[in-house]
């Protein structure tokens with residue numbers, strides 16, 4: 198079987214050159230699938246793997262816009278419609294200068310398995326632009342979003358493709374994008390999730406990814422009869438996922454001591470309590486400032502600039518029991534994984550997508566810590582997006598409590614599925630295999646049923 202997988206990977210590399218993140222995401226999944234393919238030759242003969250690594254459709258377009266000084270700029274827009282075997286394409290839009298086709302293909306590929314794991318009927322996609330919203334005025338962001346939607350509106354729809362937010366795309370951007378879609382289509386439909394509460398959004402959607410990552414950690418700890426109460430936690434990022442991770446950790450009696458952004462990180466030994474968290478939310482969501490300002494406001498906290506040339510990320514080098522990477526891909530490398538282990542971390546719940554390198558993942562799994570991969574641990578966001586779609590179809594909003602209960606149940610079910618499937622395929626305790634295999638089986642069976650399309 199490894200010959201087949203090696204040949205498949207060499208084809209993926211050859212056909213998709215210069216897309217290392219995509220290769221990394223595919224490699225991880227096919228490694229897990231070695232445990233499946235022997236038992237299920239039908240997937241191999243139907244060429245399910247060869248098909249699943251190929252996007253159903255990729256849209257690439259020009260996004261011209263005019264800044265406040267009347268200068269014209271041109272960005273690239275993308276939508277990767279990866280797989281619709283179990284439902285309409287679903288996945289966020291990312292606005293960040295690092296966005297390129299390879300990054301979005303890796304994210305869309307991950308999304309297929311994640312969405313399948315939620316048990317909701319949603320396929321996988323991802324999109325975005327190399328546009329950087331940082332430092333832009335609200336009007337510039339609006340003009341960019343309108344230009345982006347002037348092309349994207351042709352390709353999406355409530356039963357076709359339903360985007361949401363991701364890095365650089367929060368409530369403000371979704372408002373502008375949805376507004377332009379509505380104007381172009383003359384339709385008020387649930388074509389986006391993460392919408393504002395008084396125009397079709399769901400309660401708990403902003404909180405869902407961070408809360409979900411904490412619920413998943415709590416489930417993993419429960420397998421060892423432990424809770425998050427009193428645990429010290431390292432959290433990276435300071436955006437949507439990181440903020441609500443800290444909030445739920447506080448609810449569960451945990452103590453978050455770090456946060457970061459692309460310019461640096463803070464360490465606050467006393468813990469980021471509720472008042473400090475409110476400060477961070479205002480700093481990031483309203484003032485759109487830098488995390489450095491936290492250390493100016495709270496003098497006990499230390500701040501360090503990010504060093505792009507360093508061989509490790511110092512945020513992972515503090516004493517703690519749990520880590521919640523919530524910024525971006527590959528922020529925990531092998532050395533960081535060694536530091537986490539050295540400092541006593543034995544729970545990692547990935548809020549971000551693929552934040553750990555392959556070498557890092559291998560080490561954490563080898564040491565048998567509780568390692569929740571992003572596909573499972575951060576699925577709460579898309580799960581509540583699925584619930585937002587259900588509410589939009591019913592034209593009935595659910596209460597905060599009802600959505601939160603459903604989110605908790607979904608995270609519990611995802612956890613149980615990962616444990617059961619990892620066990621069934623001979624790798625007990627390996628959540629990576631559990632998530633990849635369980636996510637794959639449902640999509641692969643749907644593809645078998647639907648013929649060669």
Ligand code: NDP
Pocket residue numbers: 293295362363364365366367406434435436437438439457458459460523524525526548549550575576578579
């Ligand atoms: P936000 O834009 O709200 O926040 C992202 C945070 O990560 C910011 O603090 C940002 O800092 C930091 N960051 C981004 N890129 C880098 C980088 N290259 N190096 C260092 N720091 C960086 O995004 P989200 O919180 O929504 O997303 C965070 C992660 O979670 C991503 O991996 C995303 O794909 C994943 N995710 C998000 C979901 C959601 O519902 N939002 C759902 C599932 C996964 P700065 O402001 O300086 O750029």
